[in-house]
Amino acid sequence: MKEEEAQSLVLADLAHQLHPQYHVRDHEDPVVFVRGEGALLWDIHGREYIDGLACLWNVAVGHGRRELAEVAAQQMKELAFSNSYVGYANVPSIRLAERLISLVYPNMQAVFFCNSGSEAVEGAFKISRFYWYLQGRPEKTKIIARREAYHGGTLGATAATGLPAFHQGFGPLAEGFVRVETCYPYRCAHCKGADDCNLACADAVEQTILREGPETVAAIIAEPVHGAGGVIVPTPGYWPRLREICDRHDVLLIADEVITGFGRTGRWFALSHWNVQPDVMTVAKAITSAYVPLAGFIVSDRIHQAILSAPEDAKFMHGYTNAGHPTACAVALRNIQIIEEEGLVEHAAAMGERLRRGLNGLRTLPHVGEVRGLGLLGAVELVADRDTRTPFDPAQKVGSRVLRDLRRRGLITRVKGDSILLAPPLIVSPEQIDRIVELVGGSIQGVVGV
Ligand SMILES: Cc1ncc(COP(=O)(O)O)c(C=O)c1O
Structure with a gap:
């Protein structure tokens, strides 16, 4: 693309588009992408980048997959x-539902x-409340959500999100959400990390349920591994303890697997790392590798049975025009087939290790x-x-300086604060992983020194 045309595009963008999580100062020099292939992206100036976050944790099978474009065209x-x-x-939505349940x-x-993902999260809240309503317990409505969590941009999901920056200027937040601490081993107030974890962070959830009154609590929502909040991995006993607590107090467990689903953690879905099953789960992002938007929430047999046997005057009056878009x-069906045929879940585990x-x-760098x-x-x-x-x-803005420097490289x-987050497409090659590490190392040295 000619430089003049590139410049006029950037000006038109500034003039007419408001972007997610926007401040004009952060958008003075936007990267305008024009092409992608595998784990690589190119911008309007012809510059090449490694896609270190699979765009927004979602382009699982990588860019430029003709077979996904073809299946979309065929269905259209x-x-x-x-x-x-x-x-x-x-037909495609029936087949996909069946396929998902088998996975x-x-x-x-x-x-x-x-x-x-935000709609999936909203739906998970509504189905949880509706379930208790059908059980004759309509007072069970509160949703417990954790610090550092990101659950989306709609009003309920914003209230559940535990990152204060996402609340500024949007009050009053939706009612009925209760904040609890999370499991952040590196910055835990109770212990010094995984080897020493006494699960006090999980027990804080139980204390919160007891304080609020279990008869008022519908569900707790949690990401198996925090994504946007900093890729925070809980200690091994955390999820089993959460499950126990939920069972003890008749509280539903919602696993927000919008980021962790479809192989990202080296398993198809992340709670299998800890042998835990949720009552409700959300899926989005990698379900189509983001070639087209799609998401969903999935309910357990217990909840499904309650919906199936609901009286005629208790309809689940929730929906969106594009629900089950063919x-x-x-595209999701074909995408899942690619993940399976190419062994991308196993590949993700191996590349993650690397x-x-x-x-x-x-x-060896002192500030890591x-x-x-x-x-x-x-x-x-x-x-x-x-x-x-x-x-x-925070005034040093180390994280955002590293981010800019990485982009330049x-x-x-x-980044989340001063944590650099990484989640390349699942198809990333060993050489690309090594290059990512090299770039991150170079950037840390360049920004905060050795
Ligand atoms: C865990 C989690 N839940 C929900 C969402 C919201 O998804 P969406 O941006 O598709 O609405 C996100 C988005 O990043 C997420 O990471």
């Missing part, structure tokens, strides 16, 4: 859209399709506080003082 030609509201269905946890039984479902090994090599991750989700948390784990002064990713 055959049946571009049809109504999925009660009384109607289409997720054994207790899961039925899928509700929607278009974004093109999106057809990534962590490489990042662990950066521990922690390297963490699970499967192909990784993070490096930078600190001012490693011995005391003291963070940098040819790696696109995201």
Whole structure:
């Protein structure tokens, strides 16, 4: 593309588009992408980048997959859209629901399709409340959500999100959400990490339920591994303890697997690392590798049975025009087939190991506080003082300086505070993993020194 045309595009973007999580100062020099192939992206100036976060943790099978474009085109030609509201269905959404149920946890039984992770999360809240309503316990409505969590941009999902920056200027937040601490081993107030974990962080959830009154609590929502909140991996006993607590107090467990689903953690779905099954789970992002939008929430047999046996005047009056969109479902089916045929779940596990090994090599740098991750989700948390784990002064903007520097070096990713987050497409090659590590190391040295 000619430089003049590139410049005019950037100006038009500034003039007419408001972007997610926007401040004009952060958008002075946007990267405008024009092409992708595998784990690589190119911008309007012809510059090449490694896609270090699979765009937004979602382009699992990589960019430029012709077979996904073809299946979408074929479905659009055959049946571009049809109504999925009660009384109607289409073939791809039926087949996809069946396929998903065969892939997720054994207790899961039925899928509700929607278009974004936020919608999936909203639906998970509504089905949880509705379940208790059907049980004759309509006062069980509160949703417990954790610090550091990101659950989406709609009002309920915003209230559940435990990152204060996402609340600024949007009050009053939706009622009925209760915040609890999370399991953040590196920064735990109770212990000093996985080897020493006494699960006080999980027990805090139980204390919260007891304080609020179990008869008022519908569900707890949690990401198996925090994504946008910093790729924070819980200690091994955390999820089993959460499950126990939920069972003890008749509280539903919602696993938000919007990031962790479809192989990202080296398993198809992340709670299988800890042999835990949720009552409700959300899926989105990698379900179509983001070639078209699609998401959903999935409910256990117990909840499904309650819906099936609901009295006629208790309809689940929830839905979206594009629910079960045939093109999106057809793409998801093909995408899942690719993940399976190419062994991408196993590949993600192997590449994740390689990534962590490489990042662990950066521990020789004095400001690398922690390297963490699970499967192909990784993070490096930078600190001012490693011995005391003291963070940098936020005024130094270390994280955003590293982010800009990485971009200049040819790696696109995201940061949370001073943690560098990494989640390349599942198809990433060993050489690309090594290059990511090299770029991250170079950037840390360049920004905070050796
Ligand atoms: C765990 C989690 N839940 C929900 C969402 C919201 O998804 P969406 O942006 O598709 O609405 C996200 C988005 O990143 C997420 O990471």
